[in-house]
Amino acid sequence: MRAALQKGDGYAGTSTGPRIDNAADWLELATMPLPEIAEGQVLVRVRRAAVNPSDLHFIKGEYGQPRVAGQPAGFEGCGDVMTGPMAGQRVAFVTTGAWAEYAVVDAATCIPLHPAISDNDGTGQIVNPLTARAMMGMARDAGDAVIITAAASQLGKLMIALGRDMGVKTIATVRRDADLGADVTLNINAPDFQTQAKAALSELKPRMMLDAVCDQTSETLFCMMPNRACWVSYGKLSDKAPNLTQMGQMIFMGKRIEGFWLTQWFRDTAPADQMAAIQDVQTRFADARWATDVSAELQLEQVVNGLADATKIPDGKVIIVMA
């Protein structure tokens, strides 16, 4: 089978963010034997695979699990089960090795897809939607309003939509003017950003910031947030390390800084609650409340040469098409 293979091995020890200038630094296209499955696994013929920021962190050696040189990259996709009792079923899946014609997947994590769901929506069925749902649940438990940074991302848009359903007011930060349907949208490059941010935060009092950027602007917003606010980091789009300029925010105001990782959420969440979340996500896609904005589709052969440019197209997801 053909696959986009990881070139690096282990962790890089760097922290340069999910941007890439040349995918050939991290990936190579190769033909390899079909992978073998073990007990509890199935072989999936991949239709399409997602390119999430976590994939880019991963191939660069900056993610929470180590690379294995010579193995396919890619965490998420949709395809057809080829083996076992689910054979023939179209499913969404997460694994390591989705950027390939075939992937080995734990059978328990295969999610059968409703016919109303397109392959593109099926490809982005797990990582972003479950992250959005889990984090917005945390935000609702924390208070009446939430800050969502880099809100023009697929994940940001899902969270804004969830905020409306859940009655959580959303304060969205963006790099260029956009109408995302949030209660307040703040352009971080606007000359009056700080004034607008102070006004919005004073009025809505967000107790949580769901942050994919983690730069100095994030820290500025954190310092503007009310007592007992929580800065939740779930990504690192910025390659700059933020300064903690006011430790008194932690000491006197009871604020805290934490992280969110979907892998940990799976470990901590009961299977029944996971299934309920997955069903809810699928219903939202099936009835068109949610949809995946696709910024680019790449054939597998185009990934090494085309991925860097494709990921620079804003506000949508890059999809890798296998056949």
Add this chain to the structure above:
Amino acid sequence: MRAALQKGDGYAGTSTGPRIDNAADWLELATMPLPEIAEGQVLVRVRRAAVNPSDLHFIKGEYGQPRVAGQPAGFEGCGDVMTGPMAGQRVAFVTTGAWAEYAVVDAATCIPLHPAISDNDGTGQIVNPLTARAMMGMARDAGDAVIITAAASQLGKLMIALGRDMGVKTIATVRRDADLGADVTLNINAPDFQTQAKAALSELKPRMMLDAVCDQTSETLFCMMPNRACWVSYGKLSDKAPNLTQMGQMIFMGKRIEGFWLTQWFRDTAPADQMAAIQDVQTRFADARWATDVSAELQLEQVVNGLADATKIPDGKVIIVMA
């Protein structure tokens, strides 16, 4: 009465740490009328008052409550109650205005002192001991070992002693070689500090860091700590803002950054639990398990000219003597 009065008003908006070069920038000695007491308050004739880092943060406008120009500084002391049913009783107290011949104190917060406790020990009876006890309780709940930064401080020494009693292993950081009785002592200025720190943290796996410094060395230690570790800031001896160099520590390793403030502990802790903690503290001082190391005693008249130099004497507490 004579008193050392705050010169600044409100917050300074700066973050320069608890060091002062000239107390006259922040304090002036003055004679003022005896303060009036309200319902539930008593007048205390102050014997001695403590100089804690929080006092220095406060007079500089960098503490969690605003200054009031023309009012006495000082949070903690011991003295004799002059009014009400407790009149004649020697007590430890916290208030705002202890650096004066007389202080107004909430009667409910006056702690009668056992005759075996000296005035100096009585002066440091509340802020440091209760902070030590509350934070080491958190550390014990978090794991088997704890990092204590700036451990040569009065508070650091109390926490190391508590660690022995509570079965919590202590990793102490210091700026110069010292034997504090901790399980491991790390000199942050030693050439092999990083190697020693890595070895100690790998072996003892501290899940909490109780940090009075909050500089880049703190962040380095935080990144070396095991999964789910917590960095608890309770002071800011450094005037540098630490960089968060690895957000992945929060995202993938479930670590978090929080603060501790004794004022908040009083708000969150049931009165009976507060009294139990206070009794335990007093017993430790009365039976000489704990003692206050005094680095300098200043008469009230010496505070404005002498406080800056006195606070530069390491490893002990400055005491202000009223009479």
